[in-house]
Amino acid sequence: MARSSLSTTLRIAARAFGLGVLAMAAWPAAAEMLIAPGDTVHVSIAEAPKLDGDSKVDADGDIVLPQLGIVRVAGMDLDAARARIEAVLIKQDILKAPTVLVAIAKYRPFYIGGKVARPGAIDYEPGLTVRHALILAGGLGRSDEDKLKVDIPGLRAKWQTGSYQLLQANSRIARLEAELTRDEQGPKPVSPGTVPAQEADALVSLDQQIFRDRLKTWSGTQSELRDGMALLDLEIDVLGQQASLQQKERDLDKEQVEAARTLVDKGLMPLPKLQELQHEESRASRDLLENQAFTARARQSRSTAEHELSAADVKWRIDIRQQLRDAMLDRVRLKAELDALSTEILNAGVSLSERADKAAEAVVVIHRTTEGRDQTINAQMDTQVLPGDVLDVSVSMDAAG
Numbered sequence: 001m002a003r004s005s006l007s008t009t010l011r012i013a014a015r016a017f018g019l020g021v022l023a024m025a026a027w028p029a030a031a032e033m034l035i036a037p038g039d040t041v042h043v044s045i046a047e048a049p050k051l052d053g054d055s056k057v058d059a060d061g062d063i064v065l066p067q068l069g070i071v072r073v074a075g076m077d078l079d080a081a082r083a084r085i086e087a088v089l090i091k092q093d094i095l096k097a098p099t100v101l102v103a104i105a106k107y108r109p110f111y112i113g114g115k116v117a118r119p120g121a122i123d124y125e126p127g128l129t130v131r132h133a134l135i136l137a138g139g140l141g142r143s144d145e146d147k148l149k150v151d152i153p154g155l156r157a158k159w160q161t162g163s164y165q166l167l168q169a170n171s172r173i174a175r176l177e178a179e180l181t182r183d184e185q186g187p188k189p190v191s192p193g194t195v196p197a198q199e200a201d202a203l204v205s206l207d208q209q210i211f212r213d214r215l216k217t218w219s220g221t222q223s224e225l226r227d228g229m230a231l232l233d234l235e236i237d238v239l240g241q242q243a244s245l246q247q248k249e250r251d252l253d254k255e256q257v258e259a260a261r262t263l264v265d266k267g268l269m270p271l272p273k274l275q276e277l278q279h280e281e282s283r284a285s286r287d288l289l290e291n292q293a294f295t296a297r298a299r300q301s302r303s304t305a306e307h308e309l310s311a312a313d314v315k316w317r318i319d320i321r322q323q324l325r326d327a328m329l330d331r332v333r334l335k336a337e338l339d340a341l342s343t344e345i346l347n348a349g350v351s352l353s354e355r356a357d358k359a360a361e362a363v364v365v366i367h368r369t370t371e372g373r374d375q376t377i378n379a380q381m382d383t384q385v386l387p388g389d390v391l392d393v394s395v396s397m398d399a400a401g
Contacts, residue, residue, distance in 0.1 A: 034077055035074055037058060037060075038387070039107055040054050042104070045100050047095050062074070068089065073102075081102045082100045108388050109123055110122055110388060110390070112137045114336065115362070120137075122137065124385070130364050130381050130383045131382065137393075140395060155345050156345065164195055164199075166338060167193055168203055169330050170331065171204045175207040180320045182215060186212070187211055222313070225312065229309065239295040243295065249287075260274045363396045364378075364391055368388070369388065
């Protein structure tokens with residue numbers, strides 16, 4: 001029995017050592033990155049080899065393991081994922097003291113688009129740089145055999161139109177950002193880019209006028225709602241004062257009724273007089289109840305007006321954010337279209353400018369999400385690429401030599 005136990009221990013130790021070597025081989029990349037949807041995770045359990053296997057992290061950040069079921073691992077490093085799986089094994093009473101190893105079997109791909117020969121998803125391997133990514137995507141532009149005769153004047157016209165549209169998108173974004181914060185100074189200045197200054201000013205001034213009109217409309221709506229609330233506050237205050245007087249009147253009538261009842265009992269006051277006083281007391285009570293009903297309705301109207309005031313501001317922000325999102329997507333689309341046109345023109349051996357002493361160079365921007373935050377990185381050729389990165393490649397013209 002002791003020999004069998006020792007043998008089992010040695011097997012587990014050897015297995016753990018082998019898995020440890022595998023993890024160390026992938027460590028330089030894994031140590032810097034968190035598990036994310038799209039990654040394929042390899043899980044090894046020394047005490048239960050039958051539970052070993054690969055599992056792809058789904059869109060919700062979960063993996064599915066035999067016997068354990070669904071385990072959330074997205075956003076964790078490998079040590080945290082290992083601890084999570086060990087905790088689940090113990091909690092479900094599958095193993096008392098499990099030895100778990102978690103490694104990345106396959107990383108999620110990265111994406112490259114813009115001015116490359118083969119845009120799309122590319123399998124990630126640790127150590128990739130922007131230079132490697134461009135090579136994997138077939139390099140800039142298109143191959144020599146794909147270079148066809150193109151309509152340069154037509155492409156230039158499209159490129160110029162796209163430049164105007166891009167300026168308009170940038171101006172709209174600046175206007176919406178100013179609306180979102182209700183910055184009375186107005187939209188921030190927008191670079192005209194390649195659009196002539198006079199024409200650019202005319203385009204931008206339209207958004208500035210829209211901004212002023214929109215801000216005026218919003219201010220008017222808010223002022224109207226606040227005025228309505230002020231009137232309701234005044235109504236509630238008046239009703240409160242009236243209720244106080246009615247309460248005093250009712251209390252006085254009640255005292256008179258009690259005194260009159262005593263006099264009637266003693267035969268010192270005719271009964272009709274008591275009944276008249278009771279009628280007055282009843283009327284005062286009805287007036288007080290009616291006042292309370294008016295007050296309740298006024299308070300409800302005030303609460304509704306306050307909600308409308310807050311809702312109007314929220315609706316304003318939601319509407320602007322939706323427009324801002326659409327404008328940003330439109331800007332990305334226009335930039336991509338301009339880059340495509342630029343590449344076609346450059347591949348035809350023609351400069352976008354009048355200068356002929358320029359050569360095409362890649363401009364790469366990496367869009368990266370780290371812990372829920374979006375980053376934009378102006379990359380160099382030796383910048384490291386990470387899983388899930390989106391590389392946007394464009395072409396610029398730098399002086400040759």
